[in-house]
Amino acid sequence: MSTAISFEHVSKTFAVDGREFEALRDVNLSVERGDVYGIVGYSGAGKSTLLRTVNALERPTSGRVVVDGRDVTALNGRDLSAVRQRIGMIFQQFNLLQSRNVYQNVAYPLKLAGLPKAEILDRVEELLEFVGLSDKALQYPRRLSGGQKQRVGIARALASRPDILISDEATSALDPQTTGEVLDLLRRVNREYGVTILLVTHEMDVVRSIANKVAVMQDGEVVEHGTVYDVFANPTHPTSRRFVSSVVAHEAPASALARIRTVHTGRLVRIHVGDRESNDPFLSRIARTHGVDFNVVYGGVSELQSRLFGTLTVELLGADVDVDAAIRDLAEVAEVAELSGPRELEAVDA
Numbered sequence: 001m002s003t004a005i006s007f008e009h010v011s012k013t014f015a016v017d018g019r020e021f022e023a024l025r026d027v028n029l030s031v032e033r034g035d036v037y038g039i040v041g042y043s044g045a046g047k048s049t050l051l052r053t054v055n056a057l058e059r060p061t062s063g064r065v066v067v068d069g070r071d072v073t074a075l076n077g078r079d080l081s082a083v084r085q086r087i088g089m090i091f092q093q094f095n096l097l098q099s100r101n102v103y104q105n106v107a108y109p110l111k112l113a114g115l116p117k118a119e120i121l122d123r124v125e126e127l128l129e130f131v132g133l134s135d136k137a138l139q140y141p142r143r144l145s146g147g148q149k150q151r152v153g154i155a156r157a158l159a160s161r162p163d164i165l166i167s168d169e170a171t172s173a174l175d176p177q178t179t180g181e182v183l184d185l186l187r188r189v190n191r192e193y194g195v196t197i198l199l200v201t202h203e204m205d206v207v208r209s210i211a212n213k214v215a216v217m218q219d220g221e222v223v224e225h226g227t228v229y230d231v232f233a234n235p236t237h238p239t240s241r242r243f244v245s246s247v248v249a250h251e252a253p254a255s256a257l258a259r260i261r262t263v264h265t266g267r268l269v270r271i272h273v274g275d276r277e278s279n280d281p282f283l284s285r286i287a288r289t290h291g292v293d294f295n296v297v298y299g300g301v302s303e304l305q306s307r308l309f310g311t312l313t314v315e316l317l318g319a320d321v322d323v324d325a326a327i328r329d330l331a332e333v334a335e336v337a338e339l340s341g342p343r344e345l346e347a348v349d350a
């Protein structure tokens with residue numbers, strides 16, 4: 001696999017009211033060709049600024065952004081235009097030309113590039129068919145729904161046959177149903193046209209449904225990155241954990257644990273369940289071996305990219321020595337942590 005975009009020690013400082021503000025701090029990331037790479041973070045984390053360095057709408061203060069082997073931070077004029085043609089961009093507010101119809105909006109970049117009329121006609125027809133808007137060619141943007149507007153935005157972004165599509169909160173203004181349809185379309189853009197997608201969002205659901213990799217940003221830094229499966233199954237940074245818990249609620253928050261404790265006074269363990277190939281019924285097997293009982297008091301298992309992951313909070317009941325032995329055996333087959341006191345309860349919410 002080859003690298004489509006690499007961010008190398010990218011920092012960006014803005015001058016705000018005479019003071020320096022660091023919007024990006026030493027960002028290092030590699031987006032491979034064919035990836036759908038999600039960048040998540042709360043408002044102000046630096047996501048859009050990072051995204052905009054890819055087509056040099058924003059220039060880093062230091063560091064390099066290499067796109068298809070070319071350092072875009074060093075490009076200007078015609079060279080930069082040539083690289084920009086290889087990068088499509090879509091926006092939250094669609095950015096369509098209101099005075100032009102759907103056909104003209106999609107044709108616009110091709111006209112600018114000086115393509116012959118007949119070629120433009122063929123290309124726009126193909127694109128409108130791809131995004132399912134062939135019957136809307138003569139409509140003006142104000143007559144379209146949000147989802148339709150974003151389809152036009154996607155068709156326009158694909159007009160010059162880019163290798164890379166960058167998406168800045170493209171679904172944030174859409175309802176969940178329409179979001180799903182636009183994400184389906186982006187998935188097809190990735191699979192059928194082989195376009196690498198870098199998308200910024202504050203919705204972890206978007207990442208879960210479309211991305212294969214994810215980076216979590218906070219205060220201008222990438223605090224965690226990896227495959228979507230790894231980050232969802234085992235988020236390590238508190239911000240990632242918060243994002244993951246917004247869409248998968250496998251781990252009991254402190255409030256739930258406190259309530260559980262009022263009823264379940266035995267020893268509680270948290271068991272991370274990975275994608276298991278064996279059908280070993282390990283919980284009941286280990287419980288039987290050591291003569292302990294168990295209650296599953298919280299948790300869940302989900303599927304992501306055809307793999308399972310989950311977390312179960314389990315109460316173990318029995319003599320301490322037997323529970324100790326059971327926990328040791330559990331640790332052989334899964335990641336296990338005992339939830340002992342108030343300190344542990346706080347840690348879950350961190």
Ligand SMILES: Nc1ncnc2c1ncn2[C@@H]1O[C@H](COP(=O)(O)OP(=O)(O)OP(=O)(O)O)[C@@H](O)[C@H]1O
Nearest residue numbers: 014015016023041042043044045046047048049050
């Ligand atoms: N041109 C600019 N001049 C000064 N400050 C800026 C500029 N552009 C961005 N910033 C600041 O940089 C920080 C990061 O902004 P950015 O838009 O990249 O964040 P974000 O993670 O995309 O947030 P959001 O989700 O709200 O768009 C913010 O504090 C923002 O105010």
